[in-house]
Amino acid sequence: MRECRVLEVLATGPMTTVQDLGRPGRGDLGVCRSGAADRGALRLANRLLANPEGAAALEVTLGGLKVRARGDLLVALAGAPSPATTTDAAGRTRGIGHQAVERLPDGATLRLGAPRRGLRTYVAVRGGLDVPEVLGSRATDIMAGLGPERPAPGSLLPVGPPPAGFPVVDLAPVLELHHGEPVLQILPGPRDDWFSEEALKTLCSEPYEVTTDSNRVGMRLSGPRLERVREGELPPEGMVPGALQVPPSGRPTLFLADHPVTGGYPVIAVVRTRDVDRAAQARPGQFIRFRLARA
């Protein structure tokens, strides 16, 4: 095995960032946890490679990534299923599987097309991406501007030493993202009392469209207005991923990984943690639905 293993970036598509599981515990300094928008997908890709679950990987938005291996690499894709191909140094191209352990030999390129469903695909490498940490994490927080340099054509991303363990399965038979409108479970509050009783019913009965005004910070949703019964400003208070914050327009914003640590608009309800990953895979133009979580 070559001493120095590197992932060379040839193209990034609309947006590619380095992500891990983020930097928790610094909210009191105004630092958001950040990390993979679909945490479950990052964890899965790493587990397939026997990496620690929080090893740094690429988060690729709507495909378009092209990378070349320098040194023999093992990779795994998870999250939004992108059609992916590898081309070896001799020019032979083949398709590779989703949620599967795949070899990327020295000189081979990996190319991701636009995913059929979902938004964010994770490309993990055995050993993890060994870019410099910022505040104890390799996550890219686009809101705060924290994290490693954004990958760009020509970037050389060092790969860390392989972990002691070896992959135990070749692929994970995990359900793909389903067609249609994802249904996300919500828990009312913490400021549901700022809204009319109708508001929560409306939120749970009508579909909301993910607008193009969406990114890792949050998704602005379009749908029926959620009427407030209390006017005035809310003093700033802490926010969490999955919070449905309602500005004066009455249309909620669903916060994702790089949400502001504090906000001044009331949060009518919060999406269950396990459903935030699915929210992060909803594409602009797609409709999502909310349901009250069973207590």
Add this chain to the structure above:
Amino acid sequence: MNPAFRRCGDWALLVEVGGVGEVLALYDALAADPPRGVTDILPAARTLLVRFERPARHDTVESAVLKARPASGYRPVTGEVAIPVVYDGADLADVASLTGLSERAVVEAHTTTMWTVGFSGFAPGFGYLTGGDPRLNVPRRDESRVRVPAGSVALAAGFSAVYPRESPGGWQLIGRTDVTVWDVTADPPALLRPGMRVRFTEVRRA
């Protein structure tokens, strides 16, 4: 202190108390000995957001908060910094007319009272300073600026702040400082942390 509890999703609890002083006292008590499973304690204007994971649950965190013994009365000083400021901000004249004070009196009001970092937000290292001269309570600007330089000293909604980095911003700018309030290579990276006392001093422009 009679905290009210509001659930914030499945893994966080919003604890509501009376104001910044009580928030900080509770923050100190909880941060000194965080309950098992608690990952983040985030003070804000009237609330403390407690995020947790297994084995903690909403009810175990609630009882830990109720058992915490916040220091009553004036809280201990956890650090004090002096921030030298050149008071030549673009909104100094507006602040003077909004407050009915002269520009000189604004500077004096800003420098003679001790401020306390209540909480952080907006951006990493952006500390909301509380407890200043009540006459300096001015609204945000009608129009946000696209670019506010790092080190800008500003007022809005009863708070003062120092912009940690260049960013957009809607606060009223009254001056600037050379002091670095945010440095990712430092530990801790933020100069202004909840509970710290801050005194602004005037430096004449060079």
